[in-house]
Amino acid sequence: MQLTTMAWRTLMRNKRRSVITAFSVAFGVLLSVTFTASSDYAYTNMINTSAVMGLGHLSVEHPDYQDTPTLDKRLLDAEAVQQRALQTPGVTAAQVRIMGQAMFASGAKSVGGAFIAIDPGQETPAHNIFLRTLVEGQCFSADEEHGVVVGAKMAEKLNLRLGKKLIFTMTDKDGELVSELGRVSGIFKTGDDSVDGAVVLFPLALARKGLGYEPNAASLVAIFLSDHRAAKTIKGKLAGLWAQRPDIGVLTWQESQPDLAGLIAVDRLFNYLLQFLVGLVIAAGIMNTLLMSVMERQWEFGIMMALGMMPGQVVRLVLLESCWLGLLGLALGVIITTPWFLYMARIGIDFSGQIGKDYSAGGVLVDPVMKFRLYRESAMCIAAAVFSLTMVAGIFPAFKAGRTTPVENLKQG
């Protein structure tokens, strides 16, 4: 007779109580999956959205550019950096860009904002949210030396329409003010007014000419990954490639966008705390059940000890009951969570009616549709945490059962 079998049969002696307790574990799984999967989806969405807003999941740039982003700090061989990055496993795209501040003026008004100079031959909507959200016109072609794409809000402020002129003034690599003329070829609308009122795209060649950059120079290479969680690993690989180049630095999205990283870190922390508190409540319920079961069976433990069962074996028996309860709870948890998870992963709940369509956090657009995405590590983590909690809840009842002497247990009969 194995202790594991005995533990299972003991648990099934009071089926109703065991199943009710297992359902509380299952409910814990459901809650944990809900919290974690909604976070995994939201964080992934925010990180990927922030990546396509300019800097990528990784950005290769001059090491001092992050602290003082002036246009004299640049990569002199951006195209070579781009090609090398593209050969690294896990990298899906690499875009050469020049980003900086500028004043934009039309015949009517002027506003301050940011520009992103891009290579129209290489940029795709998949890695550029502004090209993805064009509402009028199109992106300038490689032949259009003076094409610009502006946000809808800026177009409104400066009274711009397709084909209209836009003058932008910026500081060149030597610190001199320079102005260039562009003509509006497209208007985008991301949904975030602060972005739509400030960002302008124009050709990389025009930026290089205006800023006095060398033919292959750029302020950064934005690198996109198939999985944002690999950012630190791939950064390590890329940084290794350019270890001998003091003029090249590699930043993860967390380093280039500390506000977003901080927002996610704080949110994740509160999420864990909430899950921990829910876990504690559930663990208290499990402990209560096991304790009741142990108290009811003191006489039985006395008999088993009288027959020669070691105190450690009694402890192990109760812990095995706890283990079975955890496994049963996990199995029930998977059963009740799966339909909910599938619905939320495929359809989700649309909160745009409550929070509006233009919702941003940490300067990044947030999807108003709440959906689920659960990474394998998260699922493993939930299973391990729920199971561990069940086991921890069993420790006190188990030691209580093993600590009592046989004669004391027998007196309870």
Add this chain to the structure above:
Amino acid sequence: MNNTPLVQLENVSRIYQQGKVQVAAVTEFSLDVQAGEFSVLCGPSGSGKTTILNLIGALDEPSLGRVRLEGRDLAELGRSDLARLRRDRIGFVFQSYNLNPVLTACENAEFVLALQNIPKAQRRQRVMAVLAEVGMAELAQRRPDELSGGQQQRVAIARAIVSHPAIVLADEPTANVDSATADAILDLMVRLNQEQGITFLFSTHDQRVMDRARRLIHLRDGRLEHDEVRG
């Protein structure tokens, strides 16, 4: 030849604390039990029979005095050693059978052998032989709630003797069964004692048990009143 008694109790007292009052369950009690005996501790309720069985069975510790089993002083053994001693050298038969309700008759009987880590095939073979001996082989796969009181007590006896213990301690083994079953159980125990030399020590106030005993140890108020050895 080794003349050391199987069980030795030397001036044993057991005092319990009940609130602020101390109650002496056993007072300055001495006893030797030799291997192969079929003895009975008898006396009215509260005379200390069960306490003495618990002390011999290493379930309880004396407040004063010494208990020895096969020459070993139980006070010198730790909790695990005592558990090992109970497992390997002592068999218990309780008043209310006390079979584990989640185990079959066969599994209950092999419980001690499983604790001794005896291989499954070997213990199954031994258990089935003992169950046959006590007339329970046919009902080996039944759970306790599918057995009568007498059948459960037979399984409990099988559980007590299957590991070849030095002594079987039986606490009021006939108290919860009808007369016919009690007689059958006692006949079985007498046979096991005579044929296999198993030492039995009972606590009882059942006259039928006393009639079969070769030694009667009369107790009163936790003290030895009379030790009667029959021919």
